[in-house]
Amino acid sequence: MEIRQVSRSFITPQGRVMALSEVSADLPTQGVVGLLGPNGSGKTTLLRIIIGILPPDTGEIWFRGKLLDETMRRQFGYMPEERGLYPKMTAREQLLYLLRLKGFSMGEAKKEVAYWAERLDMPWIDRLARTLSKGMQQKVQLILALAGEPSVMLLDEPFSGLDPVVSHEIELLLREKVQRGALIILSTHRLEQVDHLCDFVLLIHRGQLVLSGETASLRRRFWQRTYEVEIDRPIEGIKLPSGVSFHFTGVNSARLSVPTSITSTDILQALLSQAEIKLFAEKLPTIREIFLNIVGEV
Amino acid sequence: MKAVIQVFSREVRMRLRDWRFWIGVLSVPLIFIVISVIIALVKRTRDPFRIYLTKEAQTLVLPSRTDFSFIPAPSTSIDSLKRGLRKGEGLLIYKSSPDSLSVPVLEIYLREALATSDLERLEELLRTAVLQQELRSCGIPSEKAQLLLNAPLVQTFILTEMEKGPKSAGIMALLSTALSFFLFFIILNGGWQILLSILEEKTNRLAEYLLIYVSPTQLLTGKLLASLFLTFVQSFIWFAFAVGGGSFILRSNASVAVSLSSLPWIWIALFMVGGVLLYTFLYAAAGASSESVTELSSFAQSLQWPLILSFILVSAASLQSNDTLTIFLSHFPLTSPLAMPLRLAGGTVSVIERILSLFWLWASVLGAQFIAARLYRRALLLYGQKLGWKGIWRLLLG
Numbered sequence: 145m146e147i148r149q150v151s152r153s154f155i156t157p158q159g160r161v162m163a164l165s166e167v168s169a170d171l172p173t174q175g176v177v178g179l180l181g182p183n184g185s186g187k188t189t190l191l192r193i194i195i196g197i198l199p200p201d202t203g204e205i206w207f208r209g210k211l212l213d214e215t216m217r218r219q220f221g222y223m224p225e226e227r228g229l230y231p232k233m234t235a236r237e238q239l240l241y242l243l244r245l246k247g248f249s250m251g252e253a254k255k256e257v258a259y260w261a262e263r264l265d266m267p268w269i270d271r272l273a274r275t276l277s278k279g280m281q282q283k284v285q286l287i288l289a290l291a292g293e294p295s296v297m298l299l300d301e302p303f304s305g306l307d308p309v310v311s312h313e314i315e316l317l318l319r320e321k322v323q324r325g326a327l328i329i330l331s332t333h334r335l336e337q338v339d340h341l342c343d344f345v346l347l348i349h350r351g352q353l354v355l356s357g358e359t360a361s362l363r364r365r366f367w368q369r370t371y372e373v374e375i376d377r378p379i380e381g382i383k384l385p386s387g388v389s390f391h392f393t394g395v396n397s398a399r400l401s402v403p404t405s406i407t408s409t410d411i412l413q414a415l416l417s418q419a420e421i422k423l424f425a426e427k428l429p430t431i432r433e434i435f436l437n438i439v440g441e442v
Numbered sequence: 443m444k445a446v447i448q449v450f451s452r453e454v455r456m457r458l459r460d461w462r463f464w465i466g467v468l469s470v471p472l473i474f475i476v477i478s479v480i481i482a483l484v485k486r487t488r489d490p491f492r493i494y495l496t497k498e499a500q501t502l503v504l505p506s507r508t509d510f511s512f513i514p515a516p517s518t519s520i521d522s523l524k525r526g527l528r529k530g531e532g533l534l535i536y537k538s539s540p541d542s543l544s545v546p547v548l549e550i551y552l553r554e555a556l557a558t559s560d561l562e563r564l565e566e567l568l569r570t571a572v573l574q575q576e577l578r579s580c581g582i583p584s585e586k587a588q589l590l591l592n593a594p595l596v597q598t599f600i601l602t603e604m605e606k607g608p609k610s611a612g613i614m615a616l617l618s619t620a621l622s623f624f625l626f627f628i629i630l631n632g633g634w635q636i637l638l639s640i641l642e643e644k645t646n647r648l649a650e651y652l653l654i655y656v657s658p659t660q661l662l663t664g665k666l667l668a669s670l671f672l673t674f675v676q677s678f679i680w681f682a683f684a685v686g687g688g689s690f691i692l693r694s695n696a697s698v699a700v701s702l703s704s705l706p707w708i709w710i711a712l713f714m715v716g717g718v719l720l721y722t723f724l725y726a727a728a729g730a731s732s733e734s735v736t737e738l739s740s741f742a743q744s745l746q747w748p749l750i751l752s753f754i755l756v757s758a759a760s761l762q763s764n765d766t767l768t769i770f771l772s773h774f775p776l777t778s779p780l781a782m783p784l785r786l787a788g789g790t791v792s793v794i795e796r797i798l799s800l801f802w803l804w805a806s807v808l809g810a811q812f813i814a815a816r817l818y819r820r821a822l823l824l825y826g827q828k829l830g831w832k833g834i835w836r837l838l839l840g
Contacts, residue, residue, distance in 0.1 A: 197653050222654055228647035232456060244448050245655045288651065 145171040145194075145296070145327065150203030152189055163189040165351045166203070171329070171344060173208065175322055178342030178359070179331040180435055186351040187331040188225050191298045194329070195222045207296070218247060221289035225300035225331070228281075231274035235266065235284045238273065242288055252292075260287045264313070279310045286314060290321065297321065299330040303337065315341055335432035339363075345431060349439055363428040366437070369402045374423035375415060384414050399427055445656045449664025450671075453639060457672050466631075467676045471683040491556070492531045493564075494523060499536035502571040510564060527553040534568070538575075546572050621783045624677070625714050626753050630746075631676070632669040632718060633725035637742060639665055640729030640818070649818075658818035659811070662726050669722065709796055710783045716803040717779020721749065723810035730818040752777035773799050775806035 152164045164186045171177050179187045192198040194205055196217045205212040230238050236257055243253040261269045264283050273281060282305070289297050297318075303311050311334075318328055318341070332338065338345065338359065345362055347355035355362070373379070374397040379390070385406050391399040402411060408424075415421050429437075457463045490508055494515035504512040515523055515533065523533050535549040548568050556564065570591055577587035643649045652661060724745050755771060771781035772791075778799050785791045 192650075195654055197650060218655065222651065224647070224650040226647040226650055228645075230456075230642070230648065231646060232459070241448065241452050242651065242655075245445055245652065247655070285651075 145173065145208075145329075146206040147171070147190075147194075148204050148206065150190070150193060150200045150205065152186075152193060152198060152200050162351050164193070164200075164348075167348070167351075167353045168203075169346055169353055169356045171346075172327065174325050174327055175343035176318060176341055177327065177329045177344040177346060178338045178431070179329055179346050179348065180335065180338065180431070181331075181348035182439060185348045187348055188300055190348065191222075191224075191300050191329065191331060195220060195298050219292075219294055219296075221291070221294035221297040223285055223289040223297075223299045223302055225304075227285050229273035229276075229284060232272060234270050234272055235276065235280070236261075236269045239269075239284060239287060239291075243291055246288075246292070248292065256291045257287075260291065264317075278305050279307060282306060282310070286317075290317070293324070293326075295326060297326060297328045297330075299328065301332060302330055303332055303334050311337075335435055336430070338431040342431070347435060347438060354438055355434070359431065362434060363431070366429045366434045367426060368429065369404065370427040371400045371402065371408070371411065372423060372425045372427045373398055373400055373411075373415065373421070375419035375421055377419050382415065382418050385410055397423070445660045446664040446667070449656065449661055450668045453665055453668030454671060457635065457668070463672070463676075467679055470680050474683060489530060491560070491564075493550075494527075494531065494533045496520065496523075496533070496535050498538065499534045501538075502536060502568070502575055504567070504571050507567075509560065510567070524551050527551065529554055532556075536572070546576065548572065621710065621714070621787075622753055622780045625717055625779055625783075626749065628670075628673045628677070628714075628718050629721040629749060632666075632673045633722050633745070634742070635669040635672065636662075636665050636722055637725045637729040639669075640726055641732060644730065644732075653819065658815040662723070662811070662814055662818065665726070666719070666722050670718065706786050709786055709800075712800055713779045713782045713786075713803065716800065716807055719807045720775060720779070720803065720810050721745065723807065723814040727810070727814040727817045730814065748776040752780045755781075773802065775803045778803050 147167055147169045150164055150167045151162070153160050153162045155161075167186075167190065179190065181187050189198065193200050194212070196212075196214065207216060210216065229235070233241070239257045239260075240250070240253050243256060244250065248256065257269070260266070264287070266280070266283060268276065268280060273284070276284075282302075286299075286302065289299060299318075302314060306314070315337070318330075322328060322343075330342075342359050345355070345357065345359050346353060357365070372393075374394070375382070376396065378395050379392065379398045380395075384390075384400070387403040387406060388411065389401045391401070393399055400411065402408070408426075412421070412424060415424070490511040493510055493512050495502070495504075495512055496515055497517070500514050506512075512534075520533075520535065527533060531553055533551040535551075537547040537549070539546045550564070550568075555561075573591055574584065574587050577590065578584060582590070643652065725742065728742055728745060752771060755767065755777070768781055768785060771777040772785050773795075774781075782791070782796070782799055786796070
């Protein structure tokens with residue numbers, strides 16, 4: 145998916161506000177893309193533009209070599225940030241109704257609902273929505289996005305308000321979809337999830353794309369020459385080349401910050417001459433650290 | 443079309459499942475039935491009013507009835523009979539005409555006043571009995587006497603006026619009030635249904651999902667059709683209960699029946715449907731622009747005022763279908779659905795006037811639909827923001 149020079153502004157009582165300013169990014173056709181940014185940065189606006197609820201002022205979006213149109217968008221799954229259910233309908237009734245609006249035949253819709261009810265363990269599917277917990281409702285909303293094997297799924301804060309068990313269940317489900325070739329674009333505030341869930345990251349701040357790339361390569365790019373070290377004796381008193389700073393994480397362990405003039409081999413040799421090494425690894429920054437770093441700088 | 447049918451069927455199912463809908467539908471017939479039963483019970487349990495007949499009054503042939511019983515008075519003086527009357531009792535004195543030029547006299551003495559309707563019934567009963575008595579005394583057989591007592595039905599048909607349309611002020615007033623009330627009811631009922639349905643989707647955060655797969659026009663059309671359908675179901679049920687009374691009026695008054703059948707119903711229907719659509723789309727726009735029921739009521743009230751005003755003005759003008767005010771109202775889109783049927787009932791509106799007024803009305807319907815769809819798409823995504831009139835204006839222009 146290619147996002148090309150997408151801009152969008154809104155008129156507010158305070159005047160015209162630029163929600164997105166010339167955002168461009170090349171996304172992979174398969175995998176989980178994390179859309180990150182502080183509140184009001186423009187994440188939801190970008191998702192709404194991709195799904196077609198909002199038209200961009202300028203710019204366009206291409207998918208698999210074609211300009212994104214209504215027909216392609218109808219195949220996408222979408223879970224909006226502001227989501228709800230009809231309180232006086234059962235979960236099954238609204239799934240059938242909304243799937244039929246999406247274009248499913250009655251037979252297909254019933255089949256999908258039966259499959260997901262079993263897959264997500266929903267014995268409460270015939271209860272009125274107003275009697276369901278938030279987690280249960282979220283499952284119903286997720287089904288609407290996942291049903292029918294969409295090639296692209298746009299999930300706006302899919303984990304908000306969920307307990308860790310349901311969260312984990314959904315993560316597994318998303319991974320399964322990716323293995324089948326889907327592209328999932330999700331916005332989330334749970335930055336600790338991004339490291340293991342997202343393959344690609346887009347960081348938006350004040351309507352501008354400030355960072356994008358594969359999660360692994362970004363973490364490497366922002367690595368600040370720090371190492372995790374653990375030895376068989378107290379680390380205090382160990383002598384290392386000058387310029388290396390310690391941040392103790394335990395009696396026998398520490399995080400070392402190493403200047404560019406010193407190589408990892410120099411550190412290893414120094415450690416080996418004084419103790420037995422139990423752990424020596426590069427400490428890559430988490431996406432959360434990168435996020436805070438970038439947003440703080442901007 | 444498929445999406446419109448889906449929306450329509452959901453709206454209908456949900457409304458039919460809502461007990462408040464059935465309360466609304468059944469309340470009028472239920473109230474009607476309850477009142478009828480109470481009246482019947484009261485009548486049934488009430489003892490018949492006892493009328494004592496003096497000797498001469500006993501010569502009258504009086505039928506036995508449930509409301510009045512006629513009993514021969516004991517042979518005492520009139521004064522003592524009057525003194526002895528209790529509550530629920532009366533005394534009838536009949537003074538037949540001594541000669542052919544005098545009118546027979548009936549005197550009724552009551553301890554307490556009777557209800558006007560009961561007294562009128564008693565008087566009619568006695569008058570008929572006296573006339574029968576007099577006819578019989580002239581040698582006319584009782585069957586013939588009965589026939590003579592039934593006044594013949596006189597009907598007058600003025601053909602030139604019938605060709606123009608009904609001119610009867612009474613019929614016109616009845617028709618215009620009935621049509622106005624019917625339209626007023628449909629608009630209020632249907633408008634509020636749509637308004638609440640849209641607000642439900644907005645407050646429950648469903649609109650964003652719906653908008654991906656359904657256009658605002660499709661969604662509003664489905665809701666509108668459902669609302670019209672349900673309103674007509676409700677009206678039909680009410681109508682079914684009223685049909686007894688209605689058919690009685692038509693049977694007993696042939697001129698009303700002729701007048702009704704000569705009305706330009708197609709034109710009236712076009713104005714009424716246009717009116718319903720116009721107001722319903724405006725209500726839909728109000729629903730899309732509101733964030734809560736409280737906020738909604740201020741928008742809805744703004745819409746209700748022209749409707750209430752036109753209803754009052756049309757009702758007030760119903761006897762003068764061609765005065766300046768009614769003519770003006772019949773060309774203004776917000777009031778023409780109520781005012782033009784009144785003028786059409788008068789039968790004095792030229793075809794050009796009808797087309798012109800209809801054009802403005804339906805152009806306004808399209809405008810209202812555009813506004814409603816635009817606001818639906820734009821305002822529904824502004825969660826938690828109070829828009830106000832300025833905000834709505836900005837959304838429409840921006």
